Amino acid sequence: MMRSVPIRILLGSCFLAAAMNLVHAQSTTPGGMPPPPGMSLAESTAMRFPQPVRVGDLLGREVLRPVESQDILGRVRGLVRDRDGRIVVVVDFGGFLGFGTRSIAVPVDAMVLLGQDMEIVAFTPEQLRQFPTFSPSGTTEVANDTIIKVGLAKPSH
Amino acid sequence: MRSPFRPDVVPDTAILADHKPLIRSLERRGLIRGSLSLGALVLLTGCDVKRPEAVESALLAISRLNDGVQALLFDPNRLAPTYPASTILRPPKFNAYYDVMDVKPVNGTTWRLEVSGRVADKRPWTLQDLRALPQTSMVIKHICVEGWSYIGGWSGPTLRAFLEHIGADLRAKYVAFKTADDYPSSIDMATALHPQTLLAIQYGGDTLADPFGFPVRLRMATKLGYKNPKWITAIEVTNTYPGGYWEEKGFPWFAGI
Numbered sequence: 001m002m003r004s005v006p007i008r009i010l011l012g013s014c015f016l017a018a019a020m021n022l023v024h025a026q027s028t029t030p031g032g033m034p035p036p037p038g039m040s041l042a043e044s045t046a047m048r049f050p051q052p053v054r055v056g057d058l059l060g061r062e063v064l065r066p067v068e069s070q071d072i073l074g075r076v077r078g079l080v081r082d083r084d085g086r087i088v089v090v091v092d093f094g095g096f097l098g099f100g101t102r103s104i105a106v107p108v109d110a111m112v113l114l115g116q117d118m119e120i121v122a123f124t125p126e127q128l129r130q131f132p133t134f135s136p137s138g139t140t141e142v143a144n145d146t147i148i149k150v151g152l153a154k155p156s157h
Numbered sequence: 158m159r160s161p162f163r164p165d166v167v168p169d170t171a172i173l174a175d176h177k178p179l180i181r182s183l184e185r186r187g188l189i190r191g192s193l194s195l196g197a198l199v200l201l202t203g204c205d206v207k208r209p210e211a212v213e214s215a216l217l218a219i220s221r222l223n224d225g226v227q228a229l230l231f232d233p234n235r236l237a238p239t240y241p242a243s244t245i246l247r248p249p250k251f252n253a254y255y256d257v258m259d260v261k262p263v264n265g266t267t268w269r270l271e272v273s274g275r276v277a278d279k280r281p282w283t284l285q286d287l288r289a290l291p292q293t294s295m296v297i298k299h300i301c302v303e304g305w306s307y308i309g310g311w312s313g314p315t316l317r318a319f320l321e322h323i324g325a326d327l328r329a330k331y332v333a334f335k336t337a338d339d340y341p342s343s344i345d346m347a348t349a350l351h352p353q354t355l356l357a358i359q360y361g362g363d364t365l366a367d368p369f370g371f372p373v374r375l376r377m378a379t380k381l382g383y384k385n386p387k388w389i390t391a392i393e394v395t396n397t398y399p400g401g402y403w404e405e406k407g408f409p410w411f412a413g414i
Contacts, residue, residue, distance in 0.1 A: 030256070031256045031257070032256075033256065033258075047258045048257050048258060049251075049257050049260060049366070049367060049368040051248035051366060051368070052247075052248070053247065053248060054247070057247065113248065113251075114250065114251075115246065115249075115250030115305065115307050116246060116250075116307060151257075152248070152251040152257045152368055153251065153256060153257055154251055154252050154253060154255070154256050154257060155250075155252060155303065155305065157303065
């Protein structure tokens with residue numbers, strides 16, 4: 001969605017010769033840092049100024065890795081409550097060109113909002129590969145109109 | 158063939174190598190980089206390319222020229238595109254020069270907006286005062302210099318209404334901002350008076366949330382994202398160039414879209 005830089009900005013940039021000291025435009029500290037060791041996921045979300053968001057607005061969003069290259073890990077397929085009542089995000093994870101994708105359940109507190117995208121900040125791709133494939137039994141779907149709170153991060157690039 | 162105009166004594170070619178990182182940092186600006194030969198650098202700097210500051214100031218001079226051209230092209234009556242309210246991204250995208258965990262919320266009850274410079278009434282403002290001014294809403298695109306964008310819905314008094322209310326000298330050159338997160342910024346008066354320049358106190362119909370600049374931030378439809386300071390604490394009307402956080406680091410000052 002709306003990723004492209006408007007041509008006008010590029011044209012404007014042709015004329016300028018600034019930004020000499022910085023390669024990483026807006027970033028002096030990285031965004032989307034993992035929770036510090038020993039901190040629970042809920043505690044780390046509380047530090048990230050969790051904001052209300054409608055569950056239906058999260059469906060289909062790209063899920064990124066919080067690194068400069070912003071690798072796409074998958075897409076949000078849905079949100080469910082697990083057996084313990086915690087909200088988890090079902091992510092269509094991995095694969096290539098739509099083949100080999102499988103669903104995994106990631107606690108919402110392991111994720112942050114990044115504009116139109118989401119990021120998994122608490123688990124590395126290696127850890128996510130070890131996640132079991134999601135099975136809906138014992139879980140309940142979270143209705144689209146539910147408002148939940150999700151933490152924020154600044155862009156990682 | 159060797160140029161008949163080649164001088165007997167040429168500058169040391171190592172100078173170009175010295176400045177390679179600087180020139181490489183302009184990689185997205187192919188036009189400029191392509192034209193940054195040793196000869197061009199000499200022309201720009203009056204033959205003094207041995208000092209790195211001289212190269213930087215030459216490039217800054219180009220940036221200032223660019224600012225001037227953009228100011229000339231700016232049409233104070235032309236409106237930037239607006240969008241339907243259904244396209245507002247909720248919540249908006251967080252961005253700052255630090256991560257969200259370092260945001261320091263501002264207490265809206267003790268907060269005051271200081272006013273200084275070329276204005277008649279320098280009384281500080283409360284949030285109630287800002288709410289009492291006529292409110293304007295706009296759904297506009299936030300376009301970041303990094304290449305991303307999103308559509309946001311902002312409400313609050315126009316900066317023009319605010320400046321007229323405090324009896325500001327509307328022929329002054331600059332309006333400068335100070336913020337609680339030490340992110341000074343400044344804009345030209347023409348943009349300050351543009352109808353799509355707001356002192357935003359609401360997002361999507363709700364009070365602005367802490368990470369997005371509560372109690373008040375600037376939102377302009379006609380400039381890049383980094384020109385929109387959040388958590389504003391002071392506004393000054395001045396004829397002295399005030400600069401800004403990224404501008405001091407070499408970002409363009411005008412930054413029009």
